[in-house]
Each structure stands twice: as structure tokens, then as C-alpha cells.
Amino acid sequence: MKIVITGGAGFIGSNLCEYFLSKNYQVSCLDNFATGHRHNLRAFEGHKNFSLIEGDIRNLEDCHKAVEGADYVLHQAALGSVPRSLVDPITTNEVNVSGFLNMLVAARDAKIKRFVYAASSSTYGDSVGLPKVEEVIGKPLSPYAITKYVNELYAEIFSRTYGLETIGLRYFNVFGRKQDPNGAYAAVIPKFVMQLMKHESPVINGDGHYSRDFTYIDNVIQMNELAMTTQNPEAINTVYNTAYGDRTTLNDLMVSLKKYLSNFDPAIADVQTIYGANRAGDIPHSLASIDKAQRLLGYQPAFSMQEGLEQAVAWYWENLK
Incomplete structure (x- = not known):
């Protein structure tokens, strides 16, 4: 076929x-x-x-x-x-x-x-x-x-x-694997991962209570x-x-990312998160x-x-x- x-x-x-x-x-x-x-x-x-x-x-x-x-x-x-x-x-x-x-x-x-x-x-x-x-x-x-x-x-x-x-x-x-972390329109998970690996503070749009059904x-x-x-x-x-x-808030996502990345680099657990404005066109949940x-x-x-x-x-x- x-x-x-x-x-x-x-x-x-x-x-x-x-x-x-x-x-x-x-x-x-x-x-x-x-x-x-x-x-x-x-x-x-x-x-x-x-x-x-x-x-x-x-x-x-x-x-x-x-x-x-x-x-x-x-x-x-x-x-x-x-x-x-x-x-x-x-x-x-x-x-x-x-x-x-x-x-x-x-x-x-x-x-x-x-x-x-x-x-x-x-x-x-x-x-x-x-x-x-x-x-x-x-x-x-x-x-x-x-x-x-x-x-x-x-x-x-x-x-x-x-x-x-x-x-x-x-x-x-x-x-998941192969998802591009670079560029202005990078998806949130690879973007956050790359920032945390560089010890840069990720920016969450809004207060972090928006939730998503993240799918592997x-x-x-x-x-x-x-x-x-x-x-x-x-x-x-x-x-x-x-x-x-199932759904996960952006705040809970950040906790999980730090947890898994800290297995490779313990210093990532201490990277601070920044909160910004909500994005236009975003669905809350x-x-x-x-x-x-x-x-x-x-x-x-x-x-x-x-x-x-x-x-x-x-x-x-x-x-x-």
C-alpha cells in the first residue's frame, strides 16, 4: 500500500x-x-x-x-x-x-x-x-x-x-519528539523545555490557569x-x-517539566517562571x-x-x- x-x-x-x-x-x-x-x-x-x-x-x-x-x-x-x-x-x-x-x-x-x-x-x-x-x-x-x-x-x-x-x-x-522548539510560533512544550535547559525564565501567557488536553x-x-x-x-x-x-493547566505543566528536566540538571528546578498577558485568540480551556x-x-x-x-x-x- x-x-x-x-x-x-x-x-x-x-x-x-x-x-x-x-x-x-x-x-x-x-x-x-x-x-x-x-x-x-x-x-x-x-x-x-x-x-x-x-x-x-x-x-x-x-x-x-x-x-x-x-x-x-x-x-x-x-x-x-x-x-x-x-x-x-x-x-x-x-x-x-x-x-x-x-x-x-x-x-x-x-x-x-x-x-x-x-x-x-x-x-x-x-x-x-x-x-x-x-x-x-x-x-x-x-x-x-x-x-x-x-x-x-x-x-x-x-x-x-x-x-x-x-x-x-x-x-x-x-x-513529542521532533517538535520544533525554535521560531516565533513554537509550541509551548518544546519552547518551555529549551528555555529551561538554558536556565532562561519561561513566559506563561496569563496566570497559568488556562488548561489544555496535551496529547503525545x-x-x-x-x-x-x-x-x-x-x-x-x-x-x-x-x-x-x-x-x-484529560487536561493540564500551564502551571501544572511547568511543574512537570521542571521535575523531569531536573533529573538531567538539578539547577532547572530553581528557574523562575514569568507571567505575561493572555494571547489574543486563545481558548481558556x-x-x-x-x-x-x-x-x-x-x-x-x-x-x-x-x-x-x-x-x-x-x-x-x-x-x-
Whole structure:
């Protein structure tokens, strides 16, 4: 079986490439390296079942080339980050909406068996109910959130109109190995880890009581595999929360990071935390219901947040110190 992984040089995409190569799939990676990194692909360059197409999902021709002869698409390519979308909504829309539509068209034309795509917990917007249930969303709070919701609408239309099987995975704060700690829009966990390793004071936006359903990368890989391979007709043409199903405040996250990093450098326990203003577009609390994924896909997350965090910290210490 051949899988196309868009954004395969990114954090989640490169982990998916590695996993499915280990399962003897043929894997084709499409990436323009705008946010992905070539070093994420180094381990499987030259692998007999791996191919790289350097291209852009905003170019329909590149999308058609990528899906030629493929069975499945795992669409991870996107311009992430709520703050980035507030600064540059136009590029965010071009990549996340126009690029997504290009990939759907290419997948339809190539008669792809199933199109699994990265959706987002940002789609819940101003919905205040917890836990978040797939069928109940609010109004989006950022251009990024709008683009990810539009993805779901387009996927539904392509399923109904063209018979393309689609499954969306609403990722909740994914973290783990290969996640980039650098740049203005770095995710909070790798950013905090790097600052603590340098004995620099991390800045928490707000008072630290905002909470997130932090989700370890291996749980996300599991959900992608289940979504791609399920034979349950009730399980397709819908969306799923992709999470652990528990929430952690930013203050508690900082305590855990210091605890695990102190095993390598005891001085990290004494690094002070700074508190700043809340970020525009941020959702105060995020907690997923994973009941639907458990019921229809048989999902059972293999890693708790703490188990994943301990592994992630060890990876960062070994690879980035």
C-alpha cells in the first residue's frame, strides 16, 4: 500500500513517515519546507520505500503528482499557529483552505481510497462546554480556526458529492519528539523545555490557569492508523477528537517539566517562571471527549500526558542539549 503524507517533513508528518515505513508501507512525502525540516527526514533518506516530492499544496499540479498511484492520503500540511494567522491571515487561508481543496481534488481524481486529514481543536472556538464533543462547536476565534473548520466542511462535501472517504482528526495540543522548539510560533512544550535547559525564565501567557488536553505524538499516530484502516462503515466521513481525554493547566505543566528536566540538571528546578498577558485568540480551556473515537475506531490512547512528557523531555535533552 502507498501512503502520501503531506507536510511529511514537519513534526507530526515526519513521525507518521517513520512509523508507516516501519510497517512496510510505501511512503511518499510532499513538503515545501516552509515550516518542515529536512533533518526530520534524514533517518529514512535512501529507504527503498520512501520518496520525497518537494512541492507546494497551493500548486494543484504538485498535488496531482504526489497522489499518483497512491492508496491513502494523510494530509498534515498546513500553516499552523493561531498567532501567525492573526498576523498573516491571507497566507494562512491560501495554504490551509486553497491548499486543502487542491489536495481533495487531486485525491478525488486519483481515486484515493481514503483521505485522512489533520483537523484542529481550535474549531470549538467560543464553545464553553467541557469536555468538547465533536457535534457541538462554537464560533471560531481566529483566522486559523476558520480555515480548519472550512476544511471539515469541504471534506464533508467531497464525501457526499464525489464519494471520497474522508476522516478528520481534531488534534488537541500534540507534543513529542521532533517538535520544533525554535521560531516565533513554537509550541509551548518544546519552547518551555529549551528555555529551561538554558536556565532562561519561561513566559506563561496569563496566570497559568488556562488548561489544555496535551496529547503525545504516539497517540496521534495511533489515531491516524485507525482512521486509515478502519473497515467500520459508521466510522468514515466524520471527525474525531484526537486527544488523551484529560487536561493540564500551564502551571501544572511547568511543574512537570521542571521535575523531569531536573533529573538531567538539578539547577532547572530553581528557574523562575514569568507571567505575561493572555494571547489574543486563545481558548481558556480545552478538554476532549474521546468517547466517539473509542466507540467507532477502537481508540485507546497508549500514553498519558505525563508518560508522554517524560519521554519527550528525554528526547529533547538527548537531541537538543
